[in-house]
Structures are given as C-alpha cells and as structure tokens.
Amino acid sequence: MTVAWGVLVGLHVAAAALFAADRLRRQPAAGLASVDRPWFRLRAPEVLLVLSLCLGLFSYIYAANANMDYVQRFMASGGNVRLAPDTRRERLAVALRYGPLLLADLTWLALPRLGRRRDRRSPSAARGLRAAADFIGDWALLASLASALLLALALPSFASPDGCAPLAWVCLVPLFVVLDLVPYGRGVFYGTSAGVVATLLVNYWLGTFHLLSLQLAAVVALAQYLPFMAVALWIARRVRPGARFLVMPAAWVVFDWLRSLGFLGYPWGMVGTSQYAVPLVIQAASIGGVWMVSFLVLLVNGVAAGTVADAVQGARRGRAGVACLFACFVAAFGWAQWRLKAAERSTAETGGARSIRLALVQQNSDPRKDDYAETWHTLRRLSEEALAERPDLLVWSETAFVPNIGRWSALAPDEHPYAALVHELLAWQRGTGAWLLTGNDDYDLVQGPDGEERRDYNASVLFSPDGERVETYHKIRLVPFTEYFPWKRQLPGLYDLLMRFDVYLWEPGTRRVVFEVPKARFSTPICFEDAFPGEVREFVRAGADIIVNLSNDFWSLTETEAMQHAANAVFRAVENGRPLVRATASGLTCFVDRAGRITARAPIYEEAVLAADVPLLEDRTTPYTRWGDWFPPALAALLALLAAAGFLGRRPARRSG
DSSP states (O other), X not given: OHHHHHHHHHHHHHHHHHHHHHHHOSSOOGGGGGGGSHHHHHHHHHHHHHHHHHHHHHHHHHHHTTXXXXXXXXXXXXXXXXXXXXXXXXXXHHHHXXXXXXXXXXXXXXXXXXXXXXXOSSOHHHHHHHHHHHHHHHTHHHHHHHHHHHHHHHSSOSSOTTOOGGGGGTTTHHHHHHHHHSOHHHHHHHHHHHHHHHHHHHTGGGGGTOTTHHHHHHHHHHHHHHHHHHHHHHHHTTSOGGGGGGHHHHHHHHHHHHTTSSTTOOOOSOGGGGGTTOHHHHTTHHHHHHHHHHHHHHHHHHHHHHHHHHHHHTOOOHHHHHHHHHHHHHHHHHHHHHHHHHHHHHHHHHTTTSEEEEEEEEOOSOTXXXXXXXXXXXXXXXXXXXXXXXXXXXXXXXXXXXXXXXXXXXXXXXXXXXXXXXXXXXXHHHHHTSOEEEEEEEEEEEEETTEEEEEEEEEEEEEOTTSOEEEXXXXXXXXXXXXXXXXXXXXXXXXXXXXXXXXOOOOOOOOOOOEEETTEEEEOOBGGGGGOHHHHHHHHHTTOSEEEEEEOOGGGOOHHHHHHHHHHHHHHHHHHTOOEEEEESSXXXXXXXXXXXXEEEOOTTSOEEEEEEEEOOOOOOOHHHHHOSXXXXXXXXXXXXXXXXXXXXXXXXXXXX
C-alpha cells in the first residue's frame, strides 16, 4: 500500500501543478491547453477523490484488523505474513496519510461548484428546474457515494449487525437519479465508483479472512461494475421514457444473478437480502428466488428516482411506474399472506408427531487455528450437555474436528498424536449411541501424470450410533482464490502469489449427497454454499427434507459477517419450502422455518448448545424449486424487448431540401 499511496500523491501533485499553471496563465501554453477545459476543473477532483477513498478504505480496514487477522495461524509455521503490531498506531498512520488527500479533493471538488454563476435570464420555473438539474450534476459523485453507503447500511453492517431493512427501499434513489440525468460517460463512472465503494463497505470483514481477499474482491467488482453500468445505461437511453424506471431495477437483478455464476461467483450484498427479517416481504422468493425480492425493492427505488428525475426535467411520466409498482405489491402481498398462513397451518397440523430433534453445538473457536485437542475437548463437553436433550442427530460445524478421520483412524493411537485424537473421538461417539454429523477434511488418491496424487476436500461426515462412517459429502462450491483456483497452469504467477500467502486449496466435490437417518433426509451445503440459490435447490431436488448448513464464521470475529451470511441462508428456506438449520463454529447458529422465520438462535461468539424439534412437513414443491432461476433471464428478455421497442419507436429524421 505504500507504493499505491506514493502513486496517489504523485497524481495529486501533477494535477495541482497543471491547475496552478492554468490559473497563472491567461493564455495557456499549447501543452496545457486541455487544462483550461471545464472537465479538468470539475472532473479531476472526482477521479482523485474516488481513488483516495478506495485506497484509504483498504488501508484503514487492514489497519483495524492488524492484531486479529485470520492468517495469524500461519505465523508460527514460518508463513509469509508479518502483521502490524498495533492496530491503533496503524489506523492513526492511515488517517495522517489519506486524511489530507481526501480533504484536498473535497475542497477542490466543492469550490468551483459553490462559486458557479447561474443563468438568471430564463423564466423563474425554467430557472428552478435548471438549477435543480445543475445541482444534481454538480454533486453527482457525492450522491452516488451516498447510495453506496446507504446500501451498506441497509444490510447487516458495521453500524448495525441486524441491518436496516427500510433503508433498502430508498438507498439507491440518489444513484438512480444521477444515472438518469448526467451524460452517459459520467454515469458509467459514477455507477462504477458507487459499486466498488459499496463492495468495500459491505465486505470490509474480508480483511480478517486473508490478506489478498479484499483486494481481489475490489478488483473483481471493478471488472464487473464497469461493463454492467456501460450496458445498463446504454439500454436506459434507448428505451421509451415512460418505461425507463424499469431498466435499472431489472438490470441490477440480472447483474446480481450473473455475478453469482462461474468460478468467480459471489452472490453477496444483494439488495433483497436486507429483508431477511421481514417474512411478509421475502415470501416472493418461493416464486422467483431472492432475485424477485431484490426486484421488488429495486422497483421502489426506480419509481421514486424516476419521479424525481421527471420533476427535474419538467416531465410527467410517473403514472405507469406507480401502476406497475402497485400491481407488483398487490400480487406479492397476496402470495405472502397465503404462504405464511399455509406454513402456520402445516405446523399446527403436524404438531410433534412428525419431527426430528436436532442438537447444534457451537464451540466458539476456530478449529483450524486453535489447538486441535483443546477444540475436541470443548466439543466433547458441549456435546455431552447436548445429549441430555436426547437428540435424534448431533450436529457439529464445518471442520469442527480437524485431524482427518479416515487417515488417522487407520493408524494405532500410539503412532501419532492425531491418531490418538481420532480414536478417542470414535470411541466416545460409539458410547453416546447417537448419530453424529461433523465437518472434517477428506481426501482420495488418484493417478496423475506424475504418479499418485492426493486430492483434499472440505467435507461433512455422518456417523451412525455404532460408530460406522455412513456417508461423506465433499463441498462442491468452493470460495474462489482462498479455497479453489482452477487456473494454475494458465496463471502461474497468480498461483505462486497465492502460495506465498499460505492459501490452502481444496478440490471441488462432484456428488450431491443426501444423508439419511431414521427420521429424515437432509443435505449439508458447507459454509458459503448456502449463499447460492441454485446450489441449495439442487440438494432439495435430490430429496433433502431439511437443509443443514455447516459453517465456520469465527474467523471474522465480527457480527456483521455472521449476520450477512445468515441473511443469505434464510432465503434458501423460503425458496425451497424446507426448514434450514445452521451449525457454526461461531456465527449465527440457528433454526429457520420454511417461511424464513428464525425460530431459535444461539448467542454469537459464545459457547452454546441449541436443540429444537424440526417439523417434517409434507413435500410441497415451490415454484422456485421447480423452475429455478427463471426470473433473472425473464428480466433480461424484458430489457431486450424494451430496448427493441425504443429503437422501433424512434421516428426517422427528416431530410432537408
């Protein structure tokens, strides 16, 4: 970051020199002629402000995490990481480095705008509209960045771990107004800037995951938001004015869906997830997934922004938007009421006759970072407390028990300390007479070009009451760059960089496993797999009655990440009409009913046992489970139709003469 800060200072010095030379010369020299143009005085500080803000946020986030970074676990084994010793001193250093630059950028941005002369020759009404348009144009960047902040605050955030759901319904209005009124190129810049800043604010906790995670997330966000804004604004300027309010809400949902696909898929920070605690709103997910909930929220933003933009432009086009909004919400409200009543009726009819009792153990430690024996003893102590609840299934978190059970159980206990731990675990589990589900690592040996190769997997393992290993699931959807990197040969330099920063890579699984115990069938999406609607849907289609997510959110040491993760998971229950449980090392260990209501939860970052009966309701396939992610492609088709109608509706220009 020192090099980046030096480059940033150099850019400020160069810009200041050009601006000073322009002010000192009434007739600028040929080489400085472009400096006299208004775009330099008005746009240069905007570019510098965005650069200063992004780099400053980077530095501050890592300074704030100086004493607690997740990769501390590697330092004792000779890793490449050397952490700052004092977070307070590091944060002060960041403030002294970037504070003056941000202050200078804001001053340079404000002074030309505050001193601009307004046209007073037009009629008062026209002058008022013109003044409003000029005001929005002058402060467009700050309005766009305000939307980025409001979006972050609507979700579980540094300000409130629970988020602020009502804020989501208006958070993007400033950005949408700006995108509607400013020229195309500026709109792409403002939209991209807001997207990258929002990524940093929403995902700031990535600074505790790995020293490369936040940088990679920001680079990927830049590469995604730039073409998204370019295409979305291109379409918006070609549709008929009366339908323009639909473009950004529809395009934003399509964009969120596209960024959830492929190796780089990361469906985090979506607007709709802000409503996770509002059951009446999120029932629409059972039809069109979280995408439909996002669209409802974004549509309100779009109609409000369109109304403001029309008022500034002196147009009256709000009726179509209001009518569309009203129709959508009448349908959504009716469906939500039916869904909630159906869920309550099914639960009442089922009673306690058809249910399975689960006990979730939260050991409140990072098993991969802490002493394995100590973690095992904590798990054992808490599990014995949980067994007093007489559960049908005891559930531990992702990689709760770290030594590879398959490997070390083949050795005698006295051959290695890990073998002793594994044999102790297996003997204890047989003595409990209970089914046990635990996260563990797994591997297999395959024949490769260089001989026999070992492939490691992040796994969940089910043991029967007599200690038999019944079934194993290998995590399919791995975290890009920090768990999985498929381009080792294509990008060897980046692969070597990951290795230097002690990244431990897994192989992706290939089989969707449905575990079966006497009372239920369930699947175990591991960790951030529960953030992918399509992935969890495939488990349900394979026959799972319950979604059992195993996670480890302890590493973040922040409620924000834990609640963002849980907010994503809640939608998987609604989408598929299946109860969901989450067993975390620490995070939000909880039970969620089929309507998305959190019915029981353990305290975050405390040792806890959570036991409850999960009703086994009759199989009612939801529209989403049946049709999957149909809604975003439908919106993409709508955008194409709107763009085509805009082209066809244009009248050809008359030729003169």
